[in-house]
Amino acid sequence: MAGHSKWANIKHRKGAQDKKRAKQFTRAIKEITVTVKDGNGADPETNPSLRNAISNAKGVNMPKDTIERAIKKASGADADSYELVTFEGYGPHGIAIFVECTTDNTNRTVASIRSIFSKSGGSLGTNGSLEFLFDRKGVFVLDTTSIEQSTEELELELIDGGALEFEKDDELLTVYTDFVDFGKMSSKLEDLNIEPKNAEVQRIPLNTVELPLDQAQQILKLIDKFEEDDDVQNVYHTLDVTDELILELENE
Structure with missing residues (x-):
């Protein structure tokens, strides 16, 4: 997985500065819509998938009121169906x-x-x-500047949450888990009061x-x-x- 997170983080930073921001917002709104309509409802307290979608939306700097409108629309009778x-x-x-x-x-x-x-x-x-040709992995991107613990201490904590591998790129730490441990790591980060910049299941190439x-x-x-x-x-x-x-x- 060497280099995977660095390339993804470069794209993330560049995307925040150009026309890709609109695409990022569209993607985030669709993710919110799907998670609301998947049967677990519009309350992030009881819908962990929605909590994750909201976190991802914040990670691309989507305004709070835009997130709230997306949730409200997704829970309405006229919501888009994807x-x-x-x-x-x-x-x-x-x-x-x-x-x-x-x-x-x-x-x-x-x-x-x-x-x-x-x-x-x-x-x-x-x-x-x-x-x-691909292995499904949980991928969590953390901003270490907002975390009080040292990176070494944090990594030890995250291993308990199922972390298999870490990649450091300046202030960003990318954490990889097995696909089945995605929820476990999400819960671990909540326990540590850490909100990831992005969290999703990705397909990582084996070769x-x-x-x-x-x-x-x-x-x-x-x-x-x-x-x-x-x-x-x-x-x-x-x-x-x-x-x-x-x-x-x-x-x-």
Whole structure:
């Protein structure tokens, strides 16, 4: 998982400064809507999934009143209804890509995702064809500047909550757990009175492919195309995000 969090955190910081902020808000509102409508209701005290969605919304600096409006709308009779769908395929240079979407029109989403794959020289595969290339992990991003404990003390506490691996990137600490320990870690952070900047189940590649810089940049542009689509929530891939590539991203 080396380099995974650093690349994700670079994207997070850049996204807060440009047009991606609107996309982040759209994603957060959809996450809130799905968690409210999943049967556990609009009260974050009794709906841990909603608490997590609210935390993620705060992590992208969504205003409190926008969060409250999203919850209220999601609990109303006229709330949007979303379906979770996934797509798997290959981009150029043999890079596997897994796309997670939240959509109110599956036909539109299928057509859009297929078009992005096709125009890039890639191909859309069948569901389940690439899932074995990824491992589902709980991923929690913590801002250590707001935590009184030292990083070493904190890590010892979090191991009790199921933490398997840590990645430090300046003031951010990324914590990885097994998929089944996502709830356990969420509870541990609540006990420690720590609100993560982001917490979600992600698909981490078991193996990655290193490409020349120009080819790697081509893949990242393709990933940006997916992420610009309103229906796309997450994009995972098997590209090796090298130090050289990270340096290039930081200088953009």
